[in-house]
Amino acid sequence: MKVPYVDLGSQWLSIKDRALPKISEVLESGMYLEHPLIESLEERIAKRLGVKYATTLNSGTDALIFSLAALGITRGDEVITVPNSYIASVAAIEHIGATAVFVDVGPDHLINSDLIEEAITLKTKAIMPVHLEGKMADMVAINRIAKKHGLLIIEDAAQAFGSKFLDHQPGNLSDIACFSFHPLKNLNAAGDGGLVATNNYDLIEKVNRIKNHGQTSRNISPNFGFVSRLDSIQAAILSIKLDDLDSTIQRRRLFAKQYEENLVKHKIQTPVFSSEIFHSYHLYVIEIDNRDQVQVALSNAGIETKVHYPTLITDQVAYTSRHPIKNWNIPIAKKQREKILSLPIHQNLSSEQIDYVCNKLRELT
Numbered sequence: 001m002k003v004p005y006v007d008l009g010s011q012w013l014s015i016k017d018r019a020l021p022k023i024s025e026v027l028e029s030g031m032y033l034e035h036p037l038i039e040s041l042e043e044r045i046a047k048r049l050g051v052k053y054a055t056t057l058n059s060g061t062d063a064l065i066f067s068l069a070a071l072g073i074t075r076g077d078e079v080i081t082v083p084n085s086y087i088a089s090v091a092a093i094e095h096i097g098a099t100a101v102f103v104d105v106g107p108d109h110l111i112n113s114d115l116i117e118e119a120i121t122l123k124t125k126a127i128m129p130v131h132l133e134g135k136m137a138d139m140v141a142i143n144r145i146a147k148k149h150g151l152l153i154i155e156d157a158a159q160a161f162g163s164k165f166l167d168h169q170p171g172n173l174s175d176i177a178c179f180s181f182h183p184l185k186n187l188n189a190a191g192d193g194g195l196v197a198t199n200n201y202d203l204i205e206k207v208n209r210i211k212n213h214g215q216t217s218r219n220i221s222p223n224f225g226f227v228s229r230l231d232s233i234q235a236a237i238l239s240i241k242l243d244d245l246d247s248t249i250q251r252r253r254l255f256a257k258q259y260e261e262n263l264v265k266h267k268i269q270t271p272v273f274s275s276e277i278f279h280s281y282h283l284y285v286i287e288i289d290n291r292d293q294v295q296v297a298l299s300n301a302g303i304e305t306k307v308h309y310p311t312l313i314t315d316q317v318a319y320t321s322r323h324p325i326k327n328w329n330i331p332i333a334k335k336q337r338e339k340i341l342s343l344p345i346h347q348n349l350s351s352e353q354i355d356y357v358c359n360k361l362r363e364l365t
């Protein structure tokens with residue numbers, strides 16, 4: 001049996017009949033960049049997230065960079081974040097000239113909010129929790145700390161569209177939240193895309209200007225900006241994917257439950273998270289000894305898995321080549337890096353395939 005890690009072809013077939021007329025409508029309209037579909041997608045997303053404003057962009061990375069810039073974070077400022085994220089989280093901090101300060105994670109792979117206060121210095125301007133795997137960090141605790149120390153909060157919610165902490169979604173307990181519509185995300189475009197969500201009008205206006213040559217109106221640019229607009233065709237596809245998102249997440253949660261029930265029996269470490277979290281299962285990450293050997297054996301059995309992420313950002317050459325060696329106190333992230341394994345969890349799987357993965361894992365452990 002084959003168990004692919006992702007199956008974007010099947011995803012397309014499930015929306016094709018609805019998507020083709022919309023794509024055709026966009027192409028016939030000639031409005032390849034500013035079709036009204038974009039604004040209506042932004043409005044729908046803002047409403048769903050429970051925020052006042054949302055604006056689409058070319059990528060989640062741009063969402064982070066532009067949000068940091070809009071928050072006024074700049075050279076010499078420090079931003080507290082985690083070392084076990086995708087490179088983009090820290091790339092964004094570096095691109096605006098600020099410095100990342102790394103705090104260790106908990107057993108849930110998320111920022112350990114108990115360790116944040118000791119990382120705060122006079123240069124700290126913001127906290128950037130990263131809601132990895134589809135699990136939101138403890139935004140209530142992070143908010144309390146930020147208020148106490150006068151810090152901004154920017155959420156890296158690239159992996160967490162559809163996730164909740166208690167009743168709070170990304171953007172509800174922060175200054176700004178950043179999402180990615182990368183093809184592997186739960187809400188995914190057929191290419192790159194991203195979004196910023198906030199309740200702050202000033203911030204959304206700034207991001208809107210930065211993403212469009214700094215323009216305040218046509219041909220008027222008080223500042224230089226960039227070009228980072230979501231294409232109209234991607235908005236057409238995303239609007240249909242958004243219609244299906246709840247059922248996508250529901251199916252992923254069903255498979256997660258099936259994994260959980262089976263793997264717990266085999267004494268495999270399944271995802272750890274508190275009861276306050278609504279997990280949207282962008283990823284299903286187990287921890288396992290001899291991870292690399294297990295991954296090869298699974299691959300030989302037709303099961304595709306991934307590691308998110310094999311290298312901590314603190315060990316990436318992009319980072320080490322810029323910063324003097326520093327012994328970050330991140331033992332939990334270091335330990336988890338060797339054990340984490342992302343199993344297939346997408347909506348196009350069958351429960352037979354999940355059983356097959358569980359049985360193979362049992363044989364191997």
Ligand SMILES: Cc1ncc(COP(=O)(O)O)c(C=O)c1O
Pocket residue numbers: 058059060061062085086088089130156158159179180181182192193194
């Ligand atoms: C945690 C995290 N942050 C940021 C990003 C960047 O998003 P994008 O690939 O859309 O630029 C990603 C995307 O993979 C991510 O997983």
